[in-house]
Amino acid sequence: MNSELSSIIESLIFTAESALSIDRICELLSEYERDQIKSALAETVSYYQGRGGGFELVEVAGGWQFRTRPVFHNYITRHIKTRASKFSQSALETLAIVAYRQPITRAEVEHLRGVDCGGVIKSLLEKHLVRILGKKDIPGRPLIYGTSKEFLEIFGLKDLKSLPTLREIQALDVQPQYERQEELQLEPDKVIPVDSQLPFE
């Protein structure tokens, strides 16, 4: 990493309270061209990709943020109290259905799961993972639900498109493997020019 601009961007991301989007960076650095900012950011990103270390620069919820590497969580939790977010199977199923099928009504979720989902949806709403998008224009005007920005942040997703596609799911087994996360998003086998890794537009 050498240019001054990429250092400036690095400092902005470092001090930001949440993931910093390219739009926001451009807004803050109005004296620079968007293209300049994009290539400087790409420089920063590739620097951190090659760096290893205890934390990485990741794209979540449409922005960039420094996050620790998952493999070190055992050490980190020695001094940071976790919020112990443990999700039940029904919560995860419901969340997956809402994530893939949004906007969706409660009745549609219940049809897919074959079971009452009122309580689960309520607790997902309370955790701010799911939000009410509005009301569907059908008789009874039921509420329609979608996932929130917090959902992307907590589950470390760039955007909804980076959810694993359902076809991929069938090919994979479901043992928890944190390493797998990267494969789902980036296709490491394919060589991509640096710039196209950053779909900012």
Added chain:
Amino acid sequence: MSGEAQHHRDENLPLLDGLHEQYSVHLDKFDGPMDLLLHLIKKNELDICDISIAVITRQYLEFIKLMKDLNLEVAGDFLVMAATLLQIKSRQLLPLDDQEESEFEEVDPRNELVRRLQEYQQYKEAGMLIGARALLGREVFSRTASEPVIAAVQNIEGPLEVSLFELVDAFRVLLQRIPAESFHDVAPGDSLSIADCINEILSLLQEKDTISFDDLVRDEFTRERVIVTFLAILELCRLKLVRIFQGSEHGSIWFIPAVVADTPEVLSTHEL
């Protein structure tokens, strides 16, 4: 539920000896009828697209019976699925009447169920995959941007000023923290007046630029002290002698003198 289930299971042990072994592990694992069906299909090593309805239905009904025997409440959803299975089986057995035959191609009555099961399986697996991700606050941590309170107080103007409700809320929290007073306590003779308290706060503000509400009541943490301090703060706000800030949402409440340059005049008692 599992605790309760265990309890009932023990009571019914002689009755259910065989079933007990077979099912007890899975009892609280099923997340609705679809989940149970998937489990049965997997257990019998059936192809999801070519289910033997007879086998599945029998085991499904056995399971519902077991739930009843264990005095577990069988959710209506499970019964709906049982009815669906029986309907599919009966449609397989009964010939279509002439009218129906002319209207429809011979459709496998299982198709609708198979489609739902496949769809459910997809989302179930998607849910597990999502749940296996490294979660923020569990496996992954970001830098928690906690800017120094002092900076927050001095840099941010206007919008972050606390509302009355937040102040009242802080007050309520404080009151809850006060230990219940013992009946044997003798009431202190000299009660604290609001004016005294105001003067105290103002002189403290001369010494340092910011005070937190907690600081004000730290030395003497009694109900009376907290109430008087709170009223004094409200009075100071009304007189526009202090400004109130909050470092973060639900954070500590801080006070700074409204006019930093001039030393605020100490109020005399008769002004109140």
